[in-house]
Amino acid sequence: MxxxxxxxxxxxxxxxxxxxxxxxxxxxxxxxxxxxxxxxxxxxxxxxxxxVSALGTNLLSIQILDDKGRAISVRELEDLRRFPDLSEVAPIGRDIADIRYNSKTDTASVTGTTSGYTQIQKQELACGRNIQGPDEDNHLNVAVINYETARSILSAEDARDALGKEIYLKGIPFQVIGVTEKEDEDMQMFETTVYSAMIPYTSLMRLSDSVGGGVRSFVVSAVSDDRLSALESEIGNWLDTRLSHDREAFTLINMSSIMGxxxxxxxxxxxxxxxxxxxxxxxxxxxxxxxxxxxxxxxxxxxxxxxxxxxxxxxxxxxxxxxxxxxxxxxxxxxxxxxxxxxxxxxxxxxxxxxxxxxxxxxxxxxxxxxxxxxxxxxxxxxxxxxxxxxxxxxx
Amino acid sequence: MIEFIDVSKVYQIGDTEVRALDHASMRIGDGEFVSIIGPSGSGKSTLMNIIGCLDLADEGKYLLDGQEIRDYTEGELAKIRNRKIGFIFQDFNLLPKLTAYENVELPLIYQRAPHSVRKRQVEEALRRVGLYERRYHKPTELSGGQQQRVAIARALATKPSLFLADEPTGNLDQKTGRELIELFHQLHEAGNTIVLITHDGNIAKEAARSIKILDGHVSDILDRSEIEEVV
Known part of the structure; x- marks a missing residue:
């Protein structure tokens, strides 16, 4: 029917x-x-x-606006590892530097950080290795460059060709130890320049005048997504105490909240x-x-x-x-x-x-x-x- | 068995009340071949509609096989129309968008008969009226006589016990009309009840018994010569 x-x-x-x-x-x-x-x-x-999600959702991004005359050191950040909810912590310093390889020169965005950053960002490399603890401890002049830098500045057809090469940032030689995966177009909207290099935070302190005066920016990740709120509260309290109970002295951004x-x-x-x-x-x-x-x-x-x-x-x-x-x-x-x-x-x-x-x-x-x-x-x-x-x- | 007891049907046309059936009483037994005769406007169609369960009487009782029709629900009346009654209308009433086969199949679909049963009964009915070869033609591709034969096949398909024909030869030529009457005789001989409503005296005489209807009153015609007087 x-x-x-x-x-x-x-x-x-x-x-x-x-x-x-x-x-x-x-x-x-x-x-x-x-x-x-x-x-x-x-x-x-x-x-x-x-x-935004690619930057990591399980992390807090902190900006120090006023350190009240007492610079926050990298060692102080390492002490934050005592919080049980914290998985990784990494300072971030940024500067713009001249980049040179042979006769090619341009401007690159230079990020100084520690090995923790690459783990927080789950950064994948096309080849080579990420910055590691000994690089920071020994203030080594090593750099992980992005794919575009390898291709255009170092004229590397294959990313692997860039490994071991020496580039100059602000005239100081840095050895290329890794090349990141090619970024998609969406990621590029967060970058101010096409070329970028990542170097140990300690190396950036020497290279840059603006980064030398203490940590102004850092990221922390939680052991798990559900512990992020607890970690936010712990880090917030620590900063509050450290910065003389001035809530205006810092901003704390919960990436998970932004995503939400x-x-x-x-x-x-x-x-x-x-x-x-x-x-x-x-x-x-x-x-x-x-x-x-x-x-x-x-x-x-x-x-x-x-x-x-x-x-x-x-x-x-x-x-x-x-x-x-x-x-x-x-x-x-x-x-x-x-x-x-x-x-x-x-x-x-x-x-x-x-x-x-x-x-x-x-x-x-x-x-x-x-x-x-x-x-x-x-x-x-x-x-x-x-x-x-x-x-x-x-x-x- | 069809039994009318004091059946009245009144239509309101503007301010005028028209009594199409006025305390009509009659009885048609199983297996009878009866013609109902009357001039135009005498109430023939009203009588057919009530016999065929298409309409209900306003007063009186209509018993079909001993059951008062008024007691049935609309759904039950639909089943009665589908299983007990085979309608043959003057203007065929075929669905123009369906083929002859599909038109004949329709009542069997409403009966929820399985496909194999439908196929067998439809083909049998179309063969009986001699239109099997033209089964895939639409009504517009058939002559008036052929259309009426499709309508008869549709009535035959469900194997009802009562055939109700309203002026079935009205739109047919004499030869085709004659063939149709022959078919009614065959159906009658097979034990079916035939009720033939007509205003044509010659057609009315084909039935074994005739009932006249005048101004809503019905009565048996005992003398065949009376048929001529009625029409």
Whole structure:
């Protein structure tokens, strides 16, 4: 019976293709609006979130704004390891330096840190090794350079060719011990220069005048995600005590909180845009109801004939309801296909990849089904409740 | 067994009350071939609609196989129309978008008959009316006579015990009308009840028994010559 009703509904839809398409148009536009808007928002915010996430979510970033005349030393930071929730701690110093290799010179961003930093950042290298404890202890002039520096400054076709080479930062020679993986475009938005080098913090203290006066910035990671809040409180208290109970003297950023905030923003935007798209789907549903009501009136005599030869109210209701559901589901399918095409086009012109998540397709399908059901039930009931004799003699 | 006891049906047309059936009483036994005859506007169609469970009487009782029709729900009435009654309308009442086969199959679908049973019964019915070869034609591709034969095949397909024909030859030429009457005789001989509603005296005479309807009143015609007077 269900199969026969589907067959009849499909035949009815196909017998009036243009009208069926125009009826579906509301649903198609609604589905396209829902999928495209939500996918673009999720894609765009997802890229930012991924970029932030790549920096590490299980960490606290601390900036010292005023050390109250008592510089915080690297050794003091090492003492923070006494906190059981702390996994790694690393000072960060940044400077801009001239970089030279043979005759090529440019400007590079130089980061001074310790071996802990590479572990916190889970930094992957294309080749070579990261900065290690002995490099810091012996104040060695070694550098881990980024892929772009190796390729452009050192003219290395292969990253491995850069290893062991000597580059000059502010005229001081540094031996290249590692090259980082090629960065994706999203990461580059956090960099001020294309070229960067990472050197031991102790080496940067010698190289840079601005870094010599104590640690101004450092990162710590927690032993686990769920201990990050406890660590935040411990580090906050320590800084508060260390900096004469002046909460204005430092900023403490919890990367996990930032991610949480970004997630909330993304969810709010998704819900907002999804809501707007849902309204257009609702309008599409009204279109379906309108046409189904017209269809019921037009086919009153057909309903009468069907009832005369034994169709019950249930059969007629099922036939018209399935027709409404088919219209909305076909509209949804066309909408999904159109959304795919539109997202590909947006991706092609913007250079970003936007994918449709299965969840959003499920949501669009579920919502279309719901709309078809809600707006199809009234015309279907109207058809089913027609008296056979009135329907049979309608218009004739 | 069809039994009418004091059945009345009243239509309100504007301010006027039209009594289409006025305390009509009659009985049609199982296996009878009965014609109901009356001039236009006499209440023939109302009578057919009530016999066929398409409409309900306002007053009186209609018993079908001893059961009061008013006691049935709409769903049960649909089952009665589907299983017990085979309708043959003057204007065929076929669904134009369906083929002859699909039109004949429709009542069996509502009966929820399995595909194999449907196929067998539809083909059997179409063969019986001589339209098996044209089963995939739509009504618009068939002549009036062929369309009426499809309608008869649709009525035959469910193997009902009562055939209810409302002016079945009204839209047919004489030859096709004659063939149709022959088919009714065959169905009657096979034990089915045939109720033929007509205003054509010659067609009415084909039935073993005739009932006249005038101004909503029904009565048996005992003398065949009376048929001419009624029409």
């Amino acid at each position: 269900l199969f026969q009703s589907m067959k009849m509904a499909l035949a009815s839809i196909l017998s009036n293709k243009m009208r069926s398409f125009l009826t579906m148009l509301g649903i198609i536009i609604g589905v396209v609006a829902l999928i495209v808007l939500v996918s673009v928002v999720r894609g765009a915010t997802g890229e930012v979130t991924d970029a 905030a970004m997630d909330r923003i993304m969810n709010t935007m998704t819900a907002l845009l999804g809501g707007i798209a849902a309204i257009s789907l609702l309008v599409g549903g009204i279109g379906i109801m309108n046409i189904m009501l017209v269809s019921v009136t037009e086919r009153t005599r057909e309903i009468g004939i069907r009832k005369a030869i034994g169709a019950g109210e249930g059969s007629i209701l099922l036939q018209f309801l399935i027709e409404a559901l088919m219209l909305s589901l076909l509209g949804c399918a066309l909408g999904v296909a159109a959304s795919f095409g539109i997202l590909c086009l947006i991706g092609f012109f913007s250079g970003h990849h936007f994918s449709m998540s299965p969840q959003i397709i499920t949501l669009a399908t579920g919502f279309s089904l719901f709309i078809g059901m809600i707006f199809g039930i009234y015309p279907a009931r109207k058809a089913a409740r027609k008296k056979p004799i009135d329907a049979l003699h309608y218009g004739g």
